[in-house]
Amino acid sequence: MAVSRISVKLSADGGMSDITGQVQGELEKTGLAEGIVTVFMPGSTGAITTIEYEPGLVKNDLPEALARIAPADIPYEHHKRWGDDNGRGHVKASIMSPSLVVPFTEGELTLGTWQQIVAINWDTRPRRREIIVQIMGE
Amino acid sequence: MAVSRISVKLSADGGMSDITGQVQGELEKTGLAEGIVTVFMPGSTGAITTIEYEPGLVKNDLPEALARIAPADIPYEHHKRWGDDNGRGHVKASIMSPSLVVPFTEGELTLGTWQQIVAINWDTRPRRREIIVQIMGE
Amino acid sequence: MAVSRISVKLSADGGMSDITGQVQGELEKTGLAEGIVTVFMPGSTGAITTIEYEPGLVKNDLPEALARIAPADIPYEHHKRWGDDNGRGHVKASIMSPSLVVPFTEGELTLGTWQQIVAINWDTRPRRREIIVQIMGE
Numbered sequence: 001m002a003v004s005r006i007s008v009k010l011s012a013d014g015g016m017s018d019i020t021g022q023v024q025g026e027l028e029k030t031g032l033a034e035g036i037v038t039v040f041m042p043g044s045t046g047a048i049t050t051i052e053y054e055p056g057l058v059k060n061d062l063p064e065a066l067a068r069i070a071p072a073d074i075p076y077e078h079h080k081r082w083g084d085d086n087g088r089g090h091v092k093a094s095i096m097s098p099s100l101v102v103p104f105t106e107g108e109l110t111l112g113t114w115q116q117i118v119a120i121n122w123d124t125r126p127r128r129r130e131i132i133v134q135i136m137g138e
Numbered sequence: 139m140a141v142s143r144i145s146v147k148l149s150a151d152g153g154m155s156d157i158t159g160q161v162q163g164e165l166e167k168t169g170l171a172e173g174i175v176t177v178f179m180p181g182s183t184g185a186i187t188t189i190e191y192e193p194g195l196v197k198n199d200l201p202e203a204l205a206r207i208a209p210a211d212i213p214y215e216h217h218k219r220w221g222d223d224n225g226r227g228h229v230k231a232s233i234m235s236p237s238l239v240v241p242f243t244e245g246e247l248t249l250g251t252w253q254q255i256v257a258i259n260w261d262t263r264p265r266r267r268e269i270i271v272q273i274m275g276e
Numbered sequence: 277m278a279v280s281r282i283s284v285k286l287s288a289d290g291g292m293s294d295i296t297g298q299v300q301g302e303l304e305k306t307g308l309a310e311g312i313v314t315v316f317m318p319g320s321t322g323a324i325t326t327i328e329y330e331p332g333l334v335k336n337d338l339p340e341a342l343a344r345i346a347p348a349d350i351p352y353e354h355h356k357r358w359g360d361d362n363g364r365g366h367v368k369a370s371i372m373s374p375s376l377v378v379p380f381t382e383g384e385l386t387l388g389t390w391q392q393i394v395a396i397n398w399d400t401r402p403r404r405r406e407i408i409v410q411i412m413g414e
Contacts, residue, residue, distance in 0.1 A: 001172060001173065001275070001276055003172055003241060003243055038174050038239050038241050040239070040240060040241050040248060042248055042249055042250035042253060043250035043252070043253055044188060044189060044190040044250060044252050044253040044254075068206070069203050069206055069207060070199075070203045076194065076195075076198075076199045077193070077194030077195070077197070077198040077199055078190075078192065078194040078195045078199050079194070080194060081192050081193070081194045082192075087194070087195065087199050090189065090190055090195050090199065090200075091195070091199050091200055091203045093188075093189075094187045094188065094189045094195075094200055094234075095187075095200075095203065095204070095233070095234060097187055097188075097234075097235060097238065098188055098253070099238055099239050099240060101239050132241045132243075132248045134172075134173070134174055134241035136173070136174065136274065136275075
């Protein structure tokens with residue numbers, strides 16, 4: 001069992017980083033062969049998921065789909081509470097989940113060829129994020 | 139390793155409860171220092187996620203976003219099968235997921251300061267829900 | 277600890293298969309009493325979730341809700357990159373997550389009575405999928 005932290009700088013409103021290599025690197029440090037990796041983003045405006053990491057999906061298609069669920073140009077009750085402007089970011093993060101569990105076998109993550117693990121910042125300002133990588137196995 | 143159940147009473151159509159304190163309490167009972175907690179809601183109209191638990195997001199912004207995906211005022215094929223009226227609740231639950239995994243270190247959940255674990259009832263009637271808290275670590 | 281693979285053939289654009297029996301079968305082979313099962317779909321156009329597995333939700337209500345987030349009839353930047361036509365499938369998969377963790381106690385998955393584990397193919401062509409079932413416990 002091992003836990004480590006990955007630090008990434010992410011732009012606003014859907015800024016995304018491919019952290020697959022860093023997660024695989026943490027896995028290799030443990031020397032474990034089989035088990036699960038939990039990737040978790042602390043904070044209520046971030047998400048962890050997988051995607052084919054190419055600019056069309058990353059910069060346009062996924063953020064535009066989330067903007068249909070939580071548009072920028074509607075009122076949010078959250079803004080009345082703190083004077084914030086990031087209600088849409090909270091909504092997107094809660095729907096997408098801050099947590100992802102990926103199995104590994106023979107020391108390798110069981111991802112598809114075109115499937116990368118990404119950290120996403122849905123906040124309305126750029127954020128540095130510390131991501132937890134928890135590894136269990138034998 | 140330990141497993142326990144949390145019971146919460148939730149209102150209809152997005153009724154939400156902050157269960158962070160109860161999950162942390164179950165973790166403390168185990169005396170474990172490092173590992174993962176799996177929070178799971180049995181049932182096909184409930185979800186587990188994280189959110190900043192303040193009334194604007196909880197009562198308005200998140201439920202309104204989910205209602206854009208699964209509106210109340212459209213027909214659902216599910217209703218023809220059982221005479222149910224909760225097709226929208228099933229859809230919201232399947233999209234959001236009934237499961238959340240959160241790592242812990244030094245006996246503490248690795249949540250952000252403004253990030254709470256919530257149980258959500260997307261059914262169209264109030265429901266008492268039993269939530270599973272499964273803890274693994276050392 | 278054990279890991280196995282389930283193979284399912286899935287139709288296009290939301291083709292779904294109830295894999296609950298196969299997951300429970302893999303669990304029984306291990307003889308483990310308590311722990312967690314991680315169900316993971318390799319690939320960037322697939323998802324794992326739970327649903328009440330009846331045709332109205334499976335064939336209509338859930339796919340139609342996802343089509344509101346990622347419609348078929350809008351342009352996707354992803355298509356410009358590879359000449360693909362499955363941008364909507366990638367978007368749906370990233371939002372829904374390829375991973376699900378379900379606790380088990382006394383050798384049984386802690387699912388609700390009407391709650392089944394499903395594998396979903398959001399790609400725009402039928403796909404055979406290999407699903408990872410990772411089991412940890414004691």
